[in-house]
Amino acid sequence: MRSWKAYKEHAWLRDEVTPITGKPVDTFGGWGATLVDSLDTLYIMGLREEFSLAVEAVSNNISFETTEAKTINVFETTIRFLGGLLGAYDLSGDTRLLSKAQDVGDMLYKAFDTPNHLPVTRWDIHAAARGEPQTAHGNTLLAELGSLTMEFSRLSILTGNPKYYDAVQHISELLAAAQAKTKVPGLWPIVVDASHEEFDLGSDYGLSGMADSAYEYLPKMAALFGQSTGIYADMYLRSMEASNKHLFFRPMTPKADDILFPGSLHASLSDNHVSTNLDPSAGHLTCFVGGMLALGGRVMSNKTHVEWADKFTKGCIWAYSSFERGVMPETMSLTPCSSRYDCQWSNSSWHGAILSTQSISTGAEGAVKVVEEQRLPPSFTKIPDARYILRPEAVESVFVMYRVTGDPSWQDEAWRMWTAIDKMTHTELANTAVWNVNPKPGEDAGKADSMESFWLGETLKYLYLIFSEPELVSLDDWVFNTEAHPFRRLKK
Numbered sequence: 001m002r003s004w005k006a007y008k009e010h011a012w013l014r015d016e017v018t019p020i021t022g023k024p025v026d027t028f029g030g031w032g033a034t035l036v037d038s039l040d041t042l043y044i045m046g047l048r049e050e051f052s053l054a055v056e057a058v059s060n061n062i063s064f065e066t067t068e069a070k071t072i073n074v075f076e077t078t079i080r081f082l083g084g085l086l087g088a089y090d091l092s093g094d095t096r097l098l099s100k101a102q103d104v105g106d107m108l109y110k111a112f113d114t115p116n117h118l119p120v121t122r123w124d125i126h127a128a129a130r131g132e133p134q135t136a137h138g139n140t141l142l143a144e145l146g147s148l149t150m151e152f153s154r155l156s157i158l159t160g161n162p163k164y165y166d167a168v169q170h171i172s173e174l175l176a177a178a179q180a181k182t183k184v185p186g187l188w189p190i191v192v193d194a195s196h197e198e199f200d201l202g203s204d205y206g207l208s209g210m211a212d213s214a215y216e217y218l219p220k221m222a223a224l225f226g227q228s229t230g231i232y233a234d235m236y237l238r239s240m241e242a243s244n245k246h247l248f249f250r251p252m253t254p255k256a257d258d259i260l261f262p263g264s265l266h267a268s269l270s271d272n273h274v275s276t277n278l279d280p281s282a283g284h285l286t287c288f289v290g291g292m293l294a295l296g297g298r299v300m301s302n303k304t305h306v307e308w309a310d311k312f313t314k315g316c317i318w319a320y321s322s323f324e325r326g327v328m329p330e331t332m333s334l335t336p337c338s339s340r341y342d343c344q345w346s347n348s349s350w351h352g353a354i355l356s357t358q359s360i361s362t363g364a365e366g367a368v369k370v371v372e373e374q375r376l377p378p379s380f381t382k383i384p385d386a387r388y389i390l391r392p393e394a395v396e397s398v399f400v401m402y403r404v405t406g407d408p409s410w411q412d413e414a415w416r417m418w419t420a421i422d423k424m425t426h427t428e429l430a431n432t433a434v435w436n437v438n439p440k441p442g443e444d445a446g447k448a449d450s451m452e453s454f455w456l457g458e459t460l461k462y463l464y465l466i467f468s469e470p471e472l473v474s475l476d477d478w479v480f481n482t483e484a485h486p487f488r489r490l491k492k
């Protein structure tokens with residue numbers, strides 16, 4: 001309520017409120033990102049008066065016909081605006097929301113008006129309105145191409161118009177055809193060429209930002225359509241098989257925790273031979289993996305995936321608890337174990353990993369100094385980005401694990417995370433992103449005066465649901481898009 005009121009009072013109808021200075025900012029086209037992202041959160045929390053006020057405003061005062069923004073991020077607009085409107089409609093049945101969703105869908109559909117019908121992902125909407133010819137980009141991020149399926153499919157189901165589904169199904173078919181032919185069969189590179197439909201251009205692979213939700217949407221599409229087989233189930237199983245082989249790693253920790261993280265892979269080709277190099281890095285964005293595997297394991301009835309999910313989710317909980325203030329950073333590098341099954345802590349391996357990660361040539365004393373200066377917790381070899389920007393992925397996975405297992409110890413973990421997050425990010429008006437989750441004792445985390453719409457749309461929603469009855473937005477009936485908007489699942 002504090003964060004919502006701050007938005008309402010200081011930034012109504014704009015994209016975000018700055019949570020310290022109380023100013024409006026437009027970051028996503030100026031169509032009220034926080035307003036639209038918060039609709040279903042208000043509904044789920046039973047704040048019906050606020051919800052109806054918000055629906056009025058969306059219906060009367062937000063128009064997707066105009067924007068001051070030069071380019072539109074098709075992916076962000078799809079997951080936040082189209083997803084937010086569809087989720088709120090699915091929950092409430094208010095047809096004003098479906099009609100707005102169709103406005104957004106029709107606008108975005110024009111981004112697919114290219115020679116090969118693949119979308120322009122960073123889209124000059126004004127040039128498109130002037131009727132100028134457009135083509136999909138040579139360099140397109142996998143996530144921005146592969147994470148449109150849920151929203152466009154749900155829009156087709158709800159409107160009865162198949163054109164939205166057809167547009168994204170085309171992308172999925174191309175991805176399916178390319179999946180076994182990349183340098184790392186089963187995975188797609190983070191950068192693909194949408195203009196020439198070339199899906200093996202880049203050499204970097206992983207499940208982190210820029211790729212993440214393309215993988216996440218595979219089991220979620222199967223869930224949306226009530227399927228445990230088919231193109232999405234196949235792509236999901238193949239991609240997780242390859243991830244297990246190439247990306248998953250166990251970090252070495254003092255207590256030999258049985259946890260996992262997904263690393264990144266650089267693959268290079270010489271003389272027809274692919275050599276790969278695992279980078280044992282992870283970050284807050286990769287914390288969705290536990291939730292994805294728990295959901296995928298449930299939908300495909302695969303116990304192995306649920307066991308992996310447990311280890312990934314515990315990995316992020318371990319990362320949170322590694323820091324004095326109890327919150328993990330945006331990105332980090334870790335010391336990998338040589339075996340996933342047996343991994344004893346060794347100070348000298350950790351120190352060696354620090355020296356090689358940071359390319360430092362001094363001996364062991366050098367590493368001890370780095371640990372002290374950079375305040376590196378055990379196993380951490382580098383913290384390239386120490387921010388916490390109110391992201392949801394870690395609590396999102398805890399939420400799915402709790403719903404899938406019913407084990408209340410996940411609630412305890414969520415409570416610890418919430419308490420630490422609120423303490424670190426609390427402002428007089430709302431909550432803010434911070435610059436450094438790991439400040440020296442007595443120092444402040446450095447408040448960044450920014451509150452992205454996913455704080456209200458995702459983080460607070462997942463936390464609320466962890467402490468609610470499991471019937472509230474049951475995972476048997478609903479599947480969340482990557483912005484935490486619940487869509488109703490079709491039943492077989």
Ligand SMILES: *[C@@H]1O[C@H](CO)[C@@H](O)[C@H](O)[C@H]1NC(C)=O
Binds near residue numbers: 061
């Ligand atoms: C929203 O739209 C209503 C109905 O058109 C209008 O009366 C009201 O002034 C608008 N509010 C804002 C803040 O633009």
Ligand SMILES: *[C@@H]1O[C@H](CO)[C@@H](O)[C@H](O)[C@H]1NC(C)=O
Binds near residue numbers: 237240241244
């Ligand atoms: C479950 O997943 C594992 C790992 O991806 C795979 O090896 C196994 O074949 C799957 N089992 C079934 C029944 O699909």
Ligand SMILES: *[C@@H]1O[C@H](CO)[C@@H](O)[C@H](O)[C@H]1NC(C)=O
Binds near residue numbers: 347368
């Ligand atoms: C391991 O390294 C840390 C930090 O470099 C140091 O504080 C600690 O005393 C070392 N422990 C042992 C057992 O050597």
